[in-house]
Amino acid sequence: MTHYTASHWGIYRVRNDGAAPRLDPYEGDPDPSPIGAHQVALNDAPLRIRRPAVRKSWLEQGPGAAPHLRGREPFVELEWDEALDLAAAEIARVRTAHGNEAIFGGSYGWSSAGRFHHAQSQVHRFLNMLGGYVRSVDTYSLGAGMVILPHILASVRETNAGHTSWDVLAAHTELFVAFGGVPHKNTQISSGGAADHRARAGLAGLAAAGVEMVNIGPVRDNLETGGDVRWIPLRPNTDTAMMLALCETLRAEGLGDADFLARYTVGFDRFAAYLDGSADGVRKTPEWAEAITGVPAETTRALARRMAARRTMVNVTWSLQRAAHGEQPFWAVVALTAILGQIGLPGGGVGLGYGAMNALGSAHPSFPGPTLPQGRNGVSAFIPVARIADMLLKPGEPFTYNGKTHRYPDIRLVYWAGGNPFHHHQDLGRLRKAWEAPDTILTNEQVWNAAARHADIVFPATTTLERDDIGAAVREGHVIAMKKVLEPVGEARDDYRIFCDLSRRLGTLDAFSEGLDEMGWLRRLYGESAAAAGALGLDLPAFETFWQDGIVSLAGQDKPVTMLADFRTAPEDAPLKTPSGKIEIFSETIDGFGLEDCPGHPAWFEPFEWLGAEAVAAYPLHLLSDQPVRRLHSQLDHSPHSQDGKIGGREPVYISEADAAARGIAHGDTVELFNDRGRCLAAAIPTADLMPGVVRLATGAWYAPDETGQDQGGNPNALTLDRGASGLSQGCAAQTCLVEIRRAPDAPPHPLATPPPFVARG
Numbered sequence: 001m002t003h004y005t006a007s008h009w010g011i012y013r014v015r016n017d018g019a020a021p022r023l024d025p026y027e028g029d030p031d032p033s034p035i036g037a038h039q040v041a042l043n044d045a046p047l048r049i050r051r052p053a054v055r056k057s058w059l060e061q062g063p064g065a066a067p068h069l070r071g072r073e074p075f076v077e078l079e080w081d082e083a084l085d086l087a088a089a090e091i092a093r094v095r096t097a098h099g100n101e102a103i104f105g106g107s108y109g110w111s112s113a114g115r116f117h118h119a120q121s122q123v124h125r126f127l128n129m130l131g132g133y134v135r136s137v138d139t140y141s142l143g144a145g146m147v148i149l150p151h152i153l154a155s156v157r158e159t160n161a162g163h164t165s166w167d168v169l170a171a172h173t174e175l176f177v178a179f180g181g182v183p184h185k186n187t188q189i190s191s192g193g194a195a196d197h198r199a200r201a202g203l204a205g206l207a208a209a210g211v212e213m214v215n216i217g218p219v220r221d222n223l224e225t226g227g228d229v230r231w232i233p234l235r236p237n238t239d240t241a242m243m244l245a246l247c248e249t250l251r252a253e254g255l256g257d258a259d260f261l262a263r264y265t266v267g268f269d270r271f272a273a274y275l276d277g278s279a280d281g282v283r284k285t286p287e288w289a290e291a292i293t294g295v296p297a298e299t300t301r302a303l304a305r306r307m308a309a310r311r312t313m314v315n316v317t318w319s320l321q322r323a324a325h326g327e328q329p330f331w332a333v334v335a336l337t338a339i340l341g342q343i344g345l346p347g348g349g350v351g352l353g354y355g356a357m358n359a360l361g362s363a364h365p366s367f368p369g370p371t372l373p374q375g376r377n378g379v380s381a382f383i384p385v386a387r388i389a390d391m392l393l394k395p396g397e398p399f400t401y402n403g404k405t406h407r408y409p410d411i412r413l414v415y416w417a418g419g420n421p422f423h424h425h426q427d428l429g430r431l432r433k434a435w436e437a438p439d440t441i442l443t444n445e446q447v448w449n450a451a452a453r454h455a456d457i458v459f460p461a462t463t464t465l466e467r468d469d470i471g472a473a474v475r476e477g478h479v480i481a482m483k484k485v486l487e488p489v490g491e492a493r494d495d496y497r498i499f500c501d502l503s504r505r506l507g508t509l510d511a512f513s514e515g516l517d518e519m520g521w522l523r524r525l526y527g528e529s530a531a532a533a534g535a536l537g538l539d540l541p542a543f544e545t546f547w548q549d550g551i552v553s554l555a556g557q558d559k560p561v562t563m564l565a566d567f568r569t570a571p572e573d574a575p576l577k578t579p580s581g582k583i584e585i586f587s588e589t590i591d592g593f594g595l596e597d598c599p600g601h602p603a604w605f606e607p608f609e610w611l612g613a614e615a616v617a618a619y620p621l622h623l624l625s626d627q628p629v630r631r632l633h634s635q636l637d638h639s640p641h642s643q644d645g646k647i648g649g650r651e652p653v654y655i656s657e658a659d660a661a662a663r664g665i666a667h668g669d670t671v672e673l674f675n676d677r678g679r680c681l682a683a684a685i686p687t688a689d690l691m692p693g694v695v696r697l698a699t700g701a702w703y704a705p706d707e708t709g710q711d712q713g714g715n716p717n718a719l720t721l722d723r724g725a726s727g728l729s730q731g732c733a734a735q736t737c738l739v740e741i742r743r744a745p746d747a748p749p750h751p752l753a754t755p756p757p758f759v760a761r762g
């Protein structure tokens with residue numbers, strides 16, 4: 001019997017031949033990620049939450065006590081039963097006094113890979129059995145993209161699973177144009193369990209096939225194939241202007257595919273009137289774009305001609321839409337590739353996220369993996385996920401979302417499980433203020449990170465290694481029996497058990513558990529998934545065989561994929577799910593919403609903050625906060641692998657050599673990044689791989705503000721702007737942020753985060 005476990009960054013074979021279990025990479029993985037290597041040793045780290053704990057003032061004075069002390073005061077550890085009684089009584093109180101619409105259970109976050117012990121699904125199911133909760137919609141990953149794409153092309157679910165596979169790209173693509181690169185670092189991850197890491201081989205395959213590679217953006221080293229890559233530096237958040245100029249060049253020079261536009265798209269004429277300036281008096285020429293992007297007009301013009309003459313794939317990374325007016329680069333790239341007319345042809349068309357996750361470009365078969373049913377939510381109120389602080393600060397106030405106006409609910413109780421808002425949200429100083437609004441904040445967590453420290457009642461949750469589960473991810477082609485590796489640390493319990501314990505106290509245990517234990521659920525969820533796979537002609541073995549073998553691999557059943565090939569072959573038989581059934585270069589629906597910041601066709605808007613703005617005088621550097629190389633978000637930041645990437649315990653901030661020299665900053669110097677919103681410390685690394693005017697500080701260092709509010713950890717969200725991408729999506733706009741940077745006085749090395757203080761009951 002082979003023993004496996006799985007995480008978002010890979011599958012591991014568990015070896016039990018030494019004193020402690022050891023994790024080896026899955027033998028079928030050609031390019032394993034080192035991120036998870038230390039999981040066993042870390043499992044018992046000092047930072048683990050060992051016992052239920054309650055914030056001191058809350059315990060002594062009850063709900064709503066001294067909310068400004070959240071994150072600043074000690075905890076009291078309690079017995080499980082007492083802590084569960086307190087939490088259940090508080091949930092009951094809020095439901096009775098304020099109704100379920102006063103409970104926020106959006107609980108965004110990545111939690112762990114197993115499909116049953118998936119913390120979000122667990123907390124949602126738990127709250128639904130009680131009548132429901134205020135939910136959040138969309139993701140931080142693709143806030144703007146998820147709203148715009150269904151109007152104009154297809155849902156993100158379809159585009160993510162439908163990307164042209166790497167083999168087809170290598171065989172057919174001649175020119176690969178990447179806005180924002182194809183960062184190998186990000187392809188370590190697939191939500192639910194990356195199985196075989198294929199991006200490195202995919203990129204090398206393009207180089208070997210002689211595909212011409214062009215990388216457009218502020219960062220040079222995010223597209224590495226082993227071969228030649230041409231870098232065109234471009235100011236952050238200005239990709240749309242360059243794409244519009246490419247479109248205008250194709251239009252003006254008659255290089256577009258008129259037949260494609262006529263048969264497969266609607267609304268090109270309306271867009272053309274914007275491109276040629278007849279609509280607004282400004283022609284979107286390469287010269288017009290140069291003033292915005294910094295890309296020489298001749299470079300853009302020549303690239304447009306080359307794109308039209310070659311089999312061309314144009315890719316955008318997801319970061320492009322995690323910005324002010326983030327809908328526009330996604331819409332503009334769809335329009336650009338529609339004009340080129342290669343959508344649905346092998347190796348041509350549009351890529352919406354090669355390099356964002358491992359799964360994109362996979363040829364493995366797709367089938368629905370196991371998922372925990374969440375039940376029905378009796379509350380209709382919701383927020384776009386990144387509007388959490390607005391909701392808490394402005395109850396009752398209106399917001400727009402996807403063409404409608406809604407109101408923020410008045411939240412009294414927050415329940416978070418499996419996410420770290422003090423990692424993922426923008427402008428953490430503002431979030432801290434907003435966090436004072438609810439009477440009570442409950443969380444299940446594994447580690448004493450900032451989210452746990454800012455809660456009132458903290459329940460210690462088990463890790464993946466401490467329980468049985470099933471791993472599976474879209475297009476990864478594997479189902480993994482994730483068998484328990486270690487005993488739980490301290491008194492940690494599974495999220496399922498915690499919600500069973502609370503449900504029993506609240507009278508909903510039968511509905512929540514359906515009388516099943518962990519194994520009962522695993523059998524049921526696996527059976528449902530196997531049946532769905534069977535309907536697609538994919539044979540999954542019986543549960544016993546699966547559990548015994550430890551893994552099911554469908555890798556032998558690969559089929560090359562060409563995105564939107566069916567639509568191209570027969571648009572009448574395989575229409576898109578857009579209102580017209582075609583690609584919408586102009587959307588009557590979006591136009592009808594009447595939004596000033598998202599009209600009926602792709603358009604250029606000045607970002608809220610950017611290098612062309614007046615604020616540049618005070619804060620002359622554009623901060624990019626990209627995904628970290630050495631961890632998944634804030635997870636495992638305390639691992640040796642993540643800590644090895646730091647200097648003196650500080651997160652590195654990359655800065656162009658010119659900007660570093662101008663400020664007297666040398667390699668390894670402690671620096672302070674600051675703007676009107678916040679301040680954080682980091683360690684400088686001058687580099688030639690960034691354009692001047694841009695700095696890059698990855699996300700995920702643990703937020704640790706001192707008494708003055710200066711974040712010692714180096715979390716970029718101490719600085720970012722908390723504003724929706726537009727009135728259409730309200731998506732996360734983290735990549736829109738100006739800062740200044742200066743040498744900081746010598747500071748002692750930043751220590752690894754530690755647990756909060758505990759006190760005995762007063």
Ligand SMILES: Nc1nc2c(c(=O)[nH]1)N[C@H]1C(S)=C(S)[C@@H](COP(=O)(O)OP(=O)(O)OC[C@H]3O[C@@H](n4cnc5c(=O)[nH]c(N)nc54)[C@H](O)[C@@H]3O)O[C@H]1N2
Nearest residue numbers: 109110111112140141418419420424444625633634635734
């Ligand atoms: N500035 C800036 N900010 C960003 C981004 C950016 O580009 N720039 N990117 C955004 C994006 S794309 C994302 S997806 C978010 C990610 O934000 P999150 O998904 O919230 O970040 P994680 O660190 O993965 O948080 C997962 C948490 O779940 C806990 N956890 C893990 N397993 C379990 C479990 O089984 N049970 C329980 N109860 N808890 C568990 C972990 O300890 C961890 O605290 O960040 C966003 N924030």
Ligand SMILES: Nc1nc2c(c(=O)[nH]1)N[C@H]1C(S)=C(S)[C@@H](COP(=O)(O)OP(=O)(O)OC[C@H]3O[C@@H](n4cnc5c(=O)[nH]c(N)nc54)[C@H](O)[C@@H]3O)O[C@H]1N2
Nearest residue numbers: 141179180186217222236237317318319356626627632633
């Ligand atoms: N190792 C690791 N991998 C991950 C994650 C992780 O935490 N760690 N998180 C995963 C998650 S949840 C997500 S959503 C995906 C996100 O995937 P992405 O959003 O694509 O990832 P980023 O690293 O933020 O950005 C990709 C590149 O775009 C560049 N960029 C930023 N702004 C601009 C711009 O305005 N124009 C151009 N042209 N380029 C720009 C960035 O510098 C970076 O090099 O990554 C996933 N992969």
Ligand SMILES: [Mo]
Nearest residue numbers: 139140141142
């Ligand atoms: Mo994400």
